[in-house]
Amino acid sequence: xxxxxGSNLTARQQTILMAVVxxxxxxxxxxxxxxxxxxxRLTESRATIRNEMAQMERLGYLSKPHxxxxxxxxxxxxRLYVSRLxxxxxxxxxxxxxxxxxxxRCAADLGLLLRTSTRLLADMTEQAALVSEPIDPAERFSRxxxxxxxxxxxxxxxxxxRGVRRELIWEPPMPxxxxxxxxxxxxxxxxxxxxxxGTVDAEALAAEVGLPTETVSGLLRRxxxxxxxxxxxxxxxxLFNYPEFRGQDRLQAVLAALTQEGPPRALLDGVLRRAGTxxxxxxxxxxxxxxxxxxxxxxxxxxxxxQGAVAVLGPMRxxxxxxxxxxxxxxxxxxxxxxxxxxxxxx
Numbered sequence: 001x002x003x004x005x006g007s008n009l010t011a012r013q014q015t016i017l018m019a020v021v022x023x024x025x026x027x028x029x030x031x032x033x034x035x036x037x038x039x040x041r042l043t044e045s046r047a048t049i050r051n052e053m054a055q056m057e058r059l060g061y062l063s064k065p066h067x068x069x070x071x072x073x074x075x076x077x078x079r080l081y082v083s084r085l086x087x088x089x090x091x092x093x094x095x096x097x098x099x100x101x102x103x104x105r106c107a108a109d110l111g112l113l114l115r116t117s118t119r120l121l122a123d124m125t126e127q128a129a130l131v132s133e134p135i136d137p138a139e140r141f142s143r144x145x146x147x148x149x150x151x152x153x154x155x156x157x158x159x160x161x162r163g164v165r166r167e168l169i170w171e172p173p174m175p176x177x178x179x180x181x182x183x184x185x186x187x188x189x190x191x192x193x194x195x196x197x198g199t200v201d202a203e204a205l206a207a208e209v210g211l212p213t214e215t216v217s218g219l220l221r222r223x224x225x226x227x228x229x230x231x232x233x234x235x236x237x238x239l240f241n242y243p244e245f246r247g248q249d250r251l252q253a254v255l256a257a258l259t260q261e262g263p264p265r266a267l268l269d270g271v272l273r274r275a276g277t278x279x280x281x282x283x284x285x286x287x288x289x290x291x292x293x294x295x296x297x298x299x300x301x302x303x304x305x306x307q308g309a310v311a312v313l314g315p316m317r318x319x320x321x322x323x324x325x326x327x328x329x330x331x332x333x334x335x336x337x338x339x340x341x342x343x344x345x346x347x
Contacts, residue, residue, distance in 0.1 A: 006080045008059060013052050014080070015040065017061055020053070021073045021081040025317045028243050030070030075282040075316065078294070082279050082320050095124070096329050107337040110302075114232050117310065117330050122235025124326040127314035128258060131330075132231045132268045134302025134338075141192035146185035151175055156223065158192070168226045172215050183209045184216070197223055198272050198307075221286070224269035225262030233258050244292060244315040253289035258313070263289070268309040271297040277324060282316055292316060296323040300335035310334065 006014055019040030023031045033049040036042065042049065053071050056062045061080070062071040073081070099120055106112040114131050121129035144158040152171055159165045176184070187209050191200050202217035209216070236258050245251040257263040267285070271278050280295040290313070297311035310331040312323050 005076070005083055009056065009061070012044070013056055015042070016049055016052050017056060017073070017077055018081060018084065020062065020071060021077050024073055025319055028317060030065055030068040030072050032068075032070040035070070073317075075284075078281050078316050078320075079279075082281070085321050085324065096333075099124075099329055099333050103333050103337055107341050110338075113334065113337065114308075115234075117334055118232040118234040121310065121312060121326055121330045122238065124330075125312045125314070125318075125323050126235070126238045126241070127312040127318060127323065128236045128239060129234050130231055130258075130264050130268060130297075130309070130311045130313060131334075132265070132272075132309045133229050134300070134306035134308035135198070135227075135229045135272075136196070136304075136306050139196045139198070140194070141189070141197070144185070144189040144192050146170075146181050146188075148176075148178065148181055154181060156219070158223075164228060166226055168222060170219055170222045173218060174212070174215060176211075176215075180209070180211060184211060184219075188216075188219070197227075198269060221266045221270075224266040227265055227269070229265055229269075231261070231264040231268060233264055239314065242315045244317070250292065253291075254293065254313075257289040267295065268297070268311060271295075271309040271311060272299060272307050277328065279320065279324075294318055294320075296320060296327050298327045298331040300331040300338070302335070302338050303341075308334070 009017065016036055019036045019042070020031045023035055023039050033046040033053065036049050036053070037044070037046055053062055057064060057071060061074055061077045063074055064071045102120060103113060103116060106116050110133070114133060118129045118131040121131065140161045142159050142161050144156070147155045147157065149155050149169065152175060154170045154172065154176070155167060156170055157167045187205055188200070191205060197220065200220060202220055203213045206213040206216040236255055239245045239251060239254060245254065267290070270280075276298070278295070278297045280297070282292065282294065285291070285293060285295060292315065293313055294316045295311055295313050296318070297309055300308050300310060302308050310327050312318070312327060314323070
């Protein structure tokens, strides 16, 4: 989140904006001033509210469909809304107790535990749920090279410290000269041997070799897609219930991305690079057909300090408080149960 997000709004505008976002999350319909006045319990007149909404439209927080008198939130509005939610509570609720009981029954089997966790998370949130196997984000590579294949394609050949050998084809967003390929190959080989794929800083590496950050981050995403970490996906059918995905092309793009191995793996690899809970909205998700979606994710610690990710994917108007609470609950339970199992095995 940007630190000064919302700093160009007055307190009244922020109150109105939060009311618009809350109502839009509940209804998926453009929100008019009369609804904001009633649901937000505001004393300002409708004319004043309309003026404030028009100003926020100019500032990029709201948009107005041509066929409606109401307005809908933009990505910036959703980001500000999420920043106001604060940390998700992790109390001993009835639901938390239920999750603990369900997962305790399969704690001894990692695959079953993660599959069950994914199913529970999808049921709890009515969103698509993703849970990744725990990996070591700092696992190093013993060898890495980039070799040009054609004017627009480059071959990456590498071997991990565990002896896993792979080869992939990467198409950078811009043609690269031979000296740029050599520089990127050498710099990334040094980084991967030193710190591992999951902890490489794309921005710093791009500055080192004089390339756009998106070019380097695109290569890192491609490498993550081709990793061997398994990602469990459940609940994709829930997306049929949201009007945002009723357009066949849009729904097909999301479902196609979820049913492949690479996009979910690369998506959660990005989560492992961040500390704590992560919320990615709209354009934050980058490629892979997830445009117009949001991802709420957290991490858990597995055996031998390996990390895994837990996430829900849905429309930008997903109920974020609910999603954050569910993700934190499931991630906490997975980590706790795996720690107990590891302790018992060592004992």
